[in-house]
Amino acid sequence: EVQLLESGGGLVQPGGSLRLSCAASGFTFRNYAMNWVRQAPGKGLEWVSVISFSVGRTHYAESVKGRFTISRDNSKNMLYLQMNGLRVEDTAVYYCAKSWDTAMDDAFDIWGPGTMVIVSS
Amino acid sequence: DIQMTQSPSTLSASVGDRVTITCRASQSITSWLAWYQQKPGKAPKLLIYKASNLESGVPSRFSGSGSGTEFTLTISSLQPDDCATYYCQQYNTLGLTFGGGTKVEIK
Numbered sequence: 690e691v692q693l694l695e696s697g698g699g700l701v702q703p704g705g706s707l708r709l710s711c712a713a714s715g716f717t718f719r720n721y722a723m724n725w726v727r728q729a730p731g732k733g734l735e736w737v738s739v740i741s742f743s744v745g746r747t748h749y750a751e752s753v754k755g756r757f758t759i760s761r762d763n764s765k766n767m768l769y770l771q772m773n774g775l776r777v778e779d780t781a782v783y784y785c786a787k788s789w790d791t792a793m794d795d796a797f798d799i800w801g802p803g804t805m806v807i808v809s810s
Numbered sequence: 811d812i813q814m815t816q817s818p819s820t821l822s823a824s825v826g827d828r829v830t831i832t833c834r835a836s837q838s839i840t841s842w843l844a845w846y847q848q849k850p851g852k853a854p855k856l857l858i859y860k861a862s863n864l865e866s867g868v869p870s871r872f873s874g875s876g877s878g879t880e881f882t883l884t885i886s887s888l889q890p891d892d893c894a895t896y897y898c899q900q901y902n903t904l905g906l907t908f909g910g911g912t913k914v915e916i917k
Binding site for chain 1: 811842844846848852853854855856859860865897899901902903904905906907908909910911
């Protein structure tokens with residue numbers, strides 16, 4: 690079964706850091722670009738970041754550029770999001786999402802159930 | 811970034827009705843548009859990719875059309891299980907963007 694499972698969410702103070710992880714299974718992870726998408730409580734979807742299938746190329750939303758870092762370990766089928774300098778407005782459910790194909794600009798055909806990040810003092 | 815505008819923001823229809831949701835892009839995205847369905851507390855689910863291609867396993871009552879800047883998602887005969895929020899997403903250009911969502915309710 691194709692599956693993504695996020696972990697690492699929690700409560701953090703403004704200015705703090707958190708590292709999210711996403712475990713992939715059921716497909717050839719190294720062949721696909723991978724993304725993080727977030728959803729603030731009661732709000733719509735916001736794409737956060739993408740990493741190419743072969744490690745090296747990344748792209749970020751302006752709202753997180755310079756604060757968040759996406760990475761992957763193809764040997765472990767893992768995707769990561771290092772979040773530094775967290776702000777109250779980063780509070781959201783964070784979803785890991787698989788690109789439909791190898792392209793970085795693509796639709797998302799598989800999503801994890803999400804992990805909640807709360808930034809609050 | 812390309813702005814995506816959905817309308818309406820909410821709609822209420824009866825079981826069996828034909829329902830149409832519109833998504834407009836601030837510039838041409840050719841056919842690089844996807845539609846998702848999201849139910850409360852759940853992750854989004856891909857329905858349509860490349861504007862009009864039905865994702866595997868999605869009921870045939872869902873269809874997509876359009877190109878350039880204007881797109882539609884149609885549910886040919888609304889079913890109770892279709893109560894959800896629907897989002898469009900452009901993937902023509904990095905800085906991927908979603909529409910604001912359309913909440914579909916049953917009358």
